[in-house]
Amino acid sequence: MKVLSIDVGIKNLALCLLCKSANNDTDMRWGILKWDVVDLTQKNDEAKCCEVDKFKICNKSAKFTKDGKYFCLKHSKKQQFKIPTSDLKPAFINKQKIQALYEMADKYNIKYEKPIKKQDLVFLLNEYVQNSCFEVVGNTNASKLNLVTIGKNIQSKLDSILEEHVTTINIVAIENQISPIANRMKTIQGMIAQYFIMRNPNIEIEFVSASNKLKEEKKDSKSTYTERKKLGIKKCLEIIQNDFIPEWTDVFNNHSKKDDLADSFLQGIWFIKEKIEKIEK
Structure with a gap:
């Protein structure tokens, strides 16, 4: 089974592709296949003069x-x-x-x-x-980039990153955009969902509340955005170092956008525990 978790953004769209497979022919475990942050303001290829x-x-x-x-x-x-x-x-x-x-x-x-x-x-x-x-x-400027360009970049970027996986992904968990000022992000959320619907008609898509990522942690209700981001990075590193996927530790530690990587990873882990493993039990 493959689960793709996406933290929605324009300059920093984070994705984490998790896969459940056999380990040593006996133990079934979840591993990371892809983990990256994508800039939807830039094309994959260097821009060339069209004249x-x-x-x-x-x-x-x-x-x-x-x-x-x-x-x-x-x-x-x-x-x-x-x-x-x-x-x-x-x-x-x-x-x-x-x-x-x-x-x-x-x-x-x-x-x-x-x-x-x-x-x-x-x-x-x-x-x-x-x-x-x-x-x-x-x-x-991400706020001024037109939606048509963003849509084209969603296609080219995700095609490039997920080329060998997109038709075999079972579930996509996308961070739900609910803020009254997030109309633009809500549109992009829908564009991402439509991309997967067109690439894989059998795919299941779930919109997930951002609050779920740190649900198991004891959080101060008055904690700031920065504090929550730091907590997410700490929790993510703890999981991949101790009991999940230690081979990805260096990738995470050396990345400039650890907070976005952590968001996509923790959202994916929450979804697997609450929406897949609980049902399987």
Whole structure:
């Protein structure tokens, strides 16, 4: 049996594929087949310039992107979009005082009516950047990445990682997104579920509450997000070192996103104990 546990994210989508198989021909135990964190803002392959020169695709490394197309520095200069300068970045615009915003709007011929509130002028400038400027390749803002691109990256990333397993996975446990401000994440949750439905029509999909991951631990109800993350890392390391899968200890310890790895692993372990082993008993 194979159980895939997924902790939903855009830049940090964590997955842990667990498999129950025979150990020494007698003991049936759970082991890890795949354990990784995926960035859905990036494609698998290096982005290449899509422009055509003398009947040949340029294919040089892309520096900028817009509307799903990629351009090298040379060909980006031939497009209608601007290469973003330091003052054409939302982080810079949002920090400016009203007088500086007036000057920027005039510089880029952005029309506005006086008097205008600072927040409205900031909105107009950011809208101008979004509509008129390239995005730098490799510097993607997850909150602004369109859902079509995310959907395509879900397909390419999961196809690559789960290629030899996707048709044999029995159950996918996906972290349920319930926050009122998580509409975007809820959509991505559904896109992930649809991916598996299309790849494996016989698969079973369960949406799991995030609170289950540390249910067995005694937690202070007032504990912070950071404290819960640290507790998850500690519990995960304890399990893989002591009584589960020690060969994955180095992988876990050397990973930069231990908290996300721990979330996907602990969710998978909880699901196996509560939804599979209890029923089997």
